[in-house]
Amino acid sequence: MVKRTSFAGDACPIARSLDALGDWWSLLIIREALFGVRRFGEFQNKLGMAKNILAARLRSLVDHGILETAPASDGSAYQEYVLTPKGRGTFPILVALRQWSEEFDDRPEEIATILVDREKGRPVKKLEMRAADGRLLSPADTTLKPRPTPRRRSAR
Amino acid sequence: MVKRTSFAGDACPIARSLDALGDWWSLLIIREALFGVRRFGEFQNKLGMAKNILAARLRSLVDHGILETAPASDGSAYQEYVLTPKGRGTFPILVALRQWSEEFDDRPEEIATILVDREKGRPVKKLEMRAADGRLLSPADTTLKPRPTPRRRSAR
DNA sequence: CTTGTGTGGTTGCATCATAAAACCAAATGG
DNA sequence: CCATTTGGTTTTATGATGCAACCACACAAG
Structure with missing residues (x-):
């Protein structure tokens, strides 16, 4: 192939x-x-x-x-x-791509548009990664776990 | 070309x-x-x-x-x-891609790993888009504005 | 009903990128 | 110093992309 x-x-x-x-x-x-x-x-x-x-x-x-x-x-x-x-549901992906460009692009002056919230007209905040309890996480604060096998009729 | x-x-x-x-x-x-x-x-x-x-x-x-x-x-x-x-800085992009798959994939059972916070071992929260003042935003709450021409020595 | 026009595609090439495998040179390892 | 690993490049086949031409259908005018 x-x-x-x-x-x-x-x-x-x-x-x-x-x-x-x-x-x-x-x-x-x-x-x-x-x-x-x-x-x-x-x-x-x-x-x-x-x-x-x-x-x-x-x-x-x-x-x-x-x-x-x-x-x-x-x-x-x-x-x-x-x-x-x-x-x-892909919206966050697009926002992440946009923000990455806004933050790291070599020629940010060529970027024509900014994403703002409609109500106030101010730029949206950078996406941030948070734990379940709300703590702000950096990449180093995270790790991968094997997906738990889904139980039928699991707790709750 | x-x-x-x-x-x-x-x-x-x-x-x-x-x-x-x-x-x-x-x-x-x-x-x-x-x-x-x-x-x-x-x-x-x-x-x-x-x-x-x-x-x-x-x-x-x-x-x-x-x-x-x-x-x-x-x-x-x-x-x-x-x-x-x-x-x-691409980390949020990868997280967004991962979460999109976790939420919408047709065969989620084939996904092998989940992203957890290292400290508690619990899955990280979904990325959410917030306004500068912290309000949670949906895609419809946002719009694009032309980038303001950067003034040299602009206010603050 | 025939002709024209815009929309929404498909079909043919020419070119580019990708993939697999072979090849190769320098760095290690014994 | 000889063999093997590491880190690639080259070669060749094939799939994907891009452009232009073509085409079918809907709709409108005459």
Whole structure:
């Protein structure tokens, strides 16, 4: 198999995520979708990508349950691509990517937009990792444990 | 230019991040590096990837300032690849990817590990987006603003 | 009903990136 | 000093990407 290696069977959740949205375009398509883009041509205009790979990506995202096709919304006979809950769940990933660029990009002056909260218009806080009890965690404060085998009818 | 389109000049910070680490392997290499992997062969063993593309990815990550080569650490004459602060700054991205998989994966039972805090051994909390004043934000609570032109000697 | 136009794709190449395996040189190890 | 490990590069085959051309359908005008 000389195919581009698939991570779908990998046990690491990061690899599994990358299998669904680790290519060059998927996250940008999702970004547009989060901003309300729904139509094929609209994606194509905003992203400036080739139509064939847009079609391929949309199909892949639909297959992965990130987008779904809806019959219409403005009455036209065409279909739309809308995010599923799983798709909307990628939002923190996009925010993390954005914040990483904002913090570490070599040419931050080229960054055109900042993410603010709608109510106050102020930048959102950096994502932070917290323990279950709320303590702020650094990478070094964390470790990996094997996933516990899920008991049927476990406590609670 | 038929080359794989580069997002380096794009004004969107998400695209800029993807330009550095949006390929199939970079984030997995960084994941290993965050767990202390430093040597070429060690990356190659853990990730099971072809050596040529590992070499290419390592070079790219060094070029992007995510890894840097250090002369040694155990006295041997070989070199090591260690994360820069910029590289360690990708941690929230990896956590977001991991949590997305944990929450939405179709076969969560195949996920082998969970991320816990070292002290209590309990899973880390989901990343949450908060406003500057601490209010919890949903995607719909946010919007994009054009980046303010940075004044030299601006107020504070 | 025929022609035109926009939307939403698919199909053909040309080129690039990726993957596997072979090869290779320097550093260690005995 | 000879063998093996480490850390790669080269070679070659194949898949993915990008662009342009083509095409089918919906819808509207004449």
